[in-house]
Amino acid sequence: MKLSQFKFKLPESQLALEPPHRAFDNEDGTVEKVYNRDGCRLMVVHRKSQTIDMYKKDADGNDVTDAEGKPVYLGFRDIMNYFDEGDAFIFNDTKVFPARLYGTKEKTDAKIEVFLLRELNEELRLWDVLVEPARKIRIGNKLFFDEDGPMVAEVIDNTTSRGRTLRFLYDCPHDEFKRELFALGEAPLPRYIIDRRPANEDDMDNFQTIYARNEGAVTAPSSGLHFSRELLKLMEIRGIHFSYITVHCGLGSFDPIEVEDLTKHKMNSEQMIVGAEACRTVNDAKTAGHRICAVGVSTVRATETAVGTDGLLKEYEGWTNKFIFPPYDFGMANCMISNFYHSESTMLMTTAAFGGYDIVMEAYDMAVKNGYKFGCYGDALLIVDD
Secondary structure, X not given: OEHHHHOOOOXXXXXXXXXXXXXXXXXXXXXXXXXXOOOOEEEEEXXXXXXXXXXXXXXXXXXXXXXXXXXXXXXXHHHHHHXXXXXXXXXXXXXXXXXXXXXXXXXXXXXXXXXXXXXXXXOOOEEEEEEEOHXXXXXXXXXXXXXXXXXXXXXXXXXXXXXXXXEEOOOOOHHHHHHHHHHOOEOOOOHHHHOOOOOOOOHHHHOOOOOOOEEEEOOOOHHHHHOOHHHHHHHHHXXXXXXXXXXXXXXHHHOOOOOOEHXXXXXXXXXXXXXXXXXXXXXXXXXXXXXXXXXXXXXXXXXXXXXXXXXXXXXXXXXXXXXXOOOOOOOOOOEEEEEOOOOOOHXXXXXXXXXXXXXXXXXXXXXXXXOOOEOOOOOEEEEEOO
């Protein structure tokens, strides 16, 4: 397929710059906002029947209406109505670290942004990073991150146009170094958010799934942000099984595609781990004929990397640069949860491959016309197999 087939117009007002919140009035007259993880809207695509659910239904199949007689949109908690006992969900349990740092350049005091990608060598304190503005950062430059502290880094190599290798000049135990380094960082919100508002203290918690445990991501597996503890408990009570794999989400999904022919686009690699326990949970459910739901594009890419020719999940530890776009024959999950993503994005392409290009693009058109929120903090799309 062609890049231009995934282009659509999105009003800027529909970019979700904040996560969904529930407001409470305090006695002193102030309003308190509480993060409402499962408070977003949900749209459901049925890929076999090629139909779309957008509104709540009553027992007779009629639209539920509000006091003004308007149909009520599906909320994320309504996902419960599409799964039964024995079904299995695959979650990505990667943990986001505070990857965006701000500092100054030696001598000139020029302001610079350093985005940590991954640690290359623990003993030598080497990190792979992106810098901005890149034209001002050269090999041999020293960068200062804390006016009152000792956090200094030296540029020792160029990797890409914006990429550098830094050596942090910080002599202490590694755990202490990581603690001090991350204390200087902030939540690595996507550029389209940072360009419109600064990160705040709440973002580091908000931009993290509640089941995150394996540190290594520089962006959130955003479809998992919608799951609250209460919702997971309700799913557990229903008898739905949970499995966890790890995919350390990088920035490759946000890289613009610069070729019209999608077969020529190359994805950046992401580290992933699929353990034996996840394989047992998923394969037992699939063998028994239950639904398997992959939560997020990163999970879909990873499970398609680790699925065997028998359609079962295999243990895997390594990297994946799999780029999925239509047409694609999926071997693992038969259901998928994603957010609504930007025009011409790789996440949209994977979603369209899973649900079917025509119906997914129709869903996106409906989302734009009905004011759904797009992006990492936006609304959710569920694709089911019936």
